[in-house]
Amino acid sequence: MANDRDCTDSLRLAARGVGGSPDLTIGVLDSGIGGLNVLRELVRILPNERYVYYADEKNAPYGEKPEGIVKSLVDDAVEFMVDLGVKAVVIACNTATSVAIDELRAKYSVPIIGMEPAIKPALMTDKRVLLMATPVTIRSGRLKKLLNKSGEADRVDLLEAPRLVEFAEASMFDSTEVKQYIRELLQGYDLSAYSSLVLGCSHFSFFKSVFRSIFPENIQIFDGSCGTADNLKAVLLRNSLCGNSGLSVEYCYSGEILCDKAEIKRLDRLCGISTEEGE
Incomplete structure (x- = not known):
């Protein structure tokens, strides 16, 4: 099993891409595993993208925390993904979107797509x-x-x-x-x-x-999964950012790259990605 440093280096390389913005990774954020339902829809309509899924497992759940703490946690997560070089961030969490999306969009230059009740x-x-x-x-x-x-x-x-x-x-x-x-x-x-x-x-x-x-x-x-995925696709098309590098998904738990193969397979199953694609 690769150590955390090896995993981080690998993820940074994938996020930077090769030869232009469309090859960059899409960041997907939730407090835990709930956003895997959104990731499933993203993969369905955008199957040739690279994704990094950030689950803030150390701080989940967000839903009963004070708004100020939620804002700080979400900002840390987005900053982590922006530092990786992602081309867009999907906030696959209604709670995080409801309290933090406006400030995130004001702070970061990458497109940030939120999630709202349908x-x-x-x-x-x-x-x-x-x-x-x-x-x-x-x-x-x-x-x-x-x-x-x-x-x-x-x-x-x-x-x-x-x-x-x-x-x-x-x-x-x-x-x-x-x-x-x-x-x-x-x-x-x-x-x-x-x-x-x-x-x-x-x-x-x-x-x-x-x-x-x-x-x-x-x-x-x-x-809100379908609407969120549709919004991301529209943003990518509008900015000529659609990738064509084939599907890849990597996972992070609260800023630490996930390298446990058994846990990666579990998350792949939860979001409907076959084991072969997830490896």
């Missing part, structure tokens, strides 16, 4: 919309602006679900505890009144099958 398409359905997110996202001014902009904020109910992040980080995707927790959260809600469920945290996408087993079968589930 409220607009959810409101195209005929009934009420339930938005589940972390406490920081629910309280954020950015979400309030998004709801006000929709013009139909009165059709959207907000529900904090912080423990889902903890369950996801523990790989408890279909456990009895998860099902019990979600059912307890939804006590008092008339689920038949909802046509849409918006997952306002990238971690929550790991629980789609559980949500479908609890909600009426006609429920439509929305997350």
Whole structure:
């Protein structure tokens, strides 16, 4: 197994690319593994790119931390990836986007794509919309602006679900505890009144099958992964930054390059990358 220095040198070489900006790496950031759901969509529509995925595992979860601490942690992560020489950064975390995206865009010159709850398409359905997110996202001014902009904020109910992040980080995707927790959260809600469920945290996408087993079968589930990937693709096309070097994905945990092959294979599986592609 390579040591951390060897891994870092290898990653820096990949990030710098060869012969121009399109060969550079795309940075993808989340507090933990939730952003792998976004990375899966990125790989699907941009399969010839190099990616470095940054999971701030030492500081996860972000969803119940003070906003100032979240801003500082996210800035450290983005600075780490910018120092590698990435051509764009995707904040694959609703919490981080809600409190830090404006300051990040003001500070760094690389394109920074954020992630927001998919409220607009959810409101195209005929009934009420339930938005589940972390406490920081629910309280954020950015979400309030998004709801006000929709013009139909009165059709959207907000529900904090912080423990889902903890369950996801523990790989408890279909456990009895998860099902019990979600059912307890939804006590008092008339689920038949909802046509849409918006997952306002990238971690929550790991629980789609559980949500479908609890909600009426006609429920439509929305997350921000597709919109985030589409936004990145548009930015790359607009700036002639689309790569054509073939897929590669490397991982970092809180600023340390991940070299454990078993852990790399686990993350590859979670984001739908075959073992052969991940090696």
